[in-house]
Amino acid sequence: MEKGRALSLKPSATNHPLEFRNTTERGLNLDTVHERILHFMRLDPVATYKFIIGTDCQVHTGHTKFITGVVIQRLGKGAWACYRQVIVPRALHSIKEKLSMETTLSEEIAMYFDENKRLEMENIILPHLYQGATFDMFIHIDAGDDENRNRTAKFVQEMVRRVESVGMVPVIKPDCYVASAYANRFSKKPYRPLYEDNEVFDGSL
DSSP: OHHHHHHHTOOOTTTSOSOBBOSSOOSBOHHHHHHHHHHHHHTOOSSEEEEEEEEEEEEETTEEEEEEEEEEEETTSOEEEEEEEEEESSOOOOHHHHHHHHHHHHHHHHHHSOHHHHHHHHHHHGGGGGGTOEEEEEEEOSOOSOTTTOTTGGGHHHHHHHHHHTTOEEEOTTSOHIIIIIIHHHHTSOOOTTTGGGOOOOOOO
């Protein structure tokens, strides 16, 4: 029985493609995610935008569930968000291993948003800079540097350097809300492949 269960959770390119979902849509690929972001920004180009990627994981019986959130936030005026799910068929207990994989999954998405795609987003607000429009890109790292409160503290600087190497601004606790709040909301529920397709998810922030 355990062997069969492991097989059903086996991670691979086919089991965990770059597919995203939110409240209203499923099966989104990264090209579609990018289009949704551009559309959201074009609706109000004179605004302050934050493009944020963040990953959280939770250890469950026999597996670890990783959720990567992708959010375009229009400060004070809502957001558009979606997330990707990746299942590792064992319980990960190493803090560094979990944090490293969270960062890797966020970096994977960030690498898709190359210079050309970033320029497409920036060009929407460019004509409105003197009216206060801004656009910034972040990766939220679910870790803090307070050694008295966070067991992740000794690994934070390594993850910060990794995020900076892909051209994103790192954000750690207590301000990493896409990882610690949005992604965390979906990582807390154990993965059940037989039922998950029938579940309804709230993709709001």
